[in-house]
Amino acid sequence: MIIRQTRIAAVLVAGAMLAGCATQGGNTAAGTGVGAALGAGLGALIGDSSKSAGIGAGIGAIGGAIVGYNWDRIVGRVNDAGGKELGISTTKMPDGSLKVNIPEGATFDTGKYDLKPALFPVLDALAQSMNESQQLRLKSVGHTDSTGKAAFNQQLSVNRAQSVVNYLGGKGVNASRMSIEGRGPNDPIADNATAAGRAQNRRVELYLYAVK
Template identity: 55%
Template sequence: MNTRIMTRLSVFAVAGALVAGCASQQGTNTAVGTGVGAGTGAALGAIFGGGKGAAIGAGAGALVGGITGYNWQAIRNRLSGATQGTGTQITEQPDGSLKLNIPSSVTFDTNSYAIKPSFAPVLDQVAQTLQQNPEVIAQVVGHTDSTGQPAYNQTLSVNRAQSVVNYLAQRGVASQRLSAEGRGDTQPVADNSTEAGRAQNRRVEIYLRATAQHQQ
């Protein structure tokens, strides 16, 4: 059987897998993402590597598709319950991650990186979510408004992000699944010339991302 025929058979086989993935009874985004990823990977593999390339591409594509198509619905529902009334916004991002945007009224007092009592229930649920989903990692990003010196704001934002990471680690989340980053006043989402705008800019963002582990 020549290479051209094998290539076509590989692509057809992956196309069948794509349909099966989309028709899965689980109805999860992961299944759909895996199928789409497999189809894309096989097509590229067939173009660049013949029949063998299609098979390899399908495997790699399925892995990537599964990661970006992670099903966040159950996690989002639990987090929504814990954050109700806090002003926290939970949104799925284009890269497949889930973002929690927690406002300053909940997180920290002015010029402080000590976690407020109102922030604890939110973080407790995040910690529980991470423990129940070992394939998920968390990136914590701190932001400030433009009041004060940029160097001070940068340090404060780092300390606040690290406080969140420390809190999660103390509740049993492995440190290697957590990262902290401070961006000071460099990424405002509102006008710093108004109090309302500054309040929006003082925030903590937690990004939850799935890793390849959930494919295993």
């Protein structure tokens, strides 16, 4: 219950930050009914992805007219920096935000939260884009598999999310434009009963979105 309340509160904060966005250079309109889509997208940032649309639906109603962002340049920069070779994927979300999914193999050694140098060019590309476009914001979300003690996994997921934000901060992105969340093993995208599934669950998801 406490976790759910915290997540809902975080959605409200995010919704308030995004409310009232206006069209900017390089942005594309998200279209009619985008309030609900925003809620679904923010639900994916804050809540269990399997329930994101339900969590976000009420939030979207207070979001107002939200403007999406043209992510093509950033996606291109991530790919050019070696993102595909590292297994990094990008997904344009229905609310106009961009999810950058980074698997553990590209980021950290098992049980550690020191960034691997191979990831630096990708993060450099993201930092460059955020420094060029001050309306961009980022949320870093850490995930683990279910192996080991829950408390350790939770702290590890927080530390990993923070490591990414710390690196971007070192490249000039103001800390006030970024936030973190650690979800431990609580938001799996694959079956933790298999080695392949656990590998998919160990990841950091970066969500980029635009504000006015």
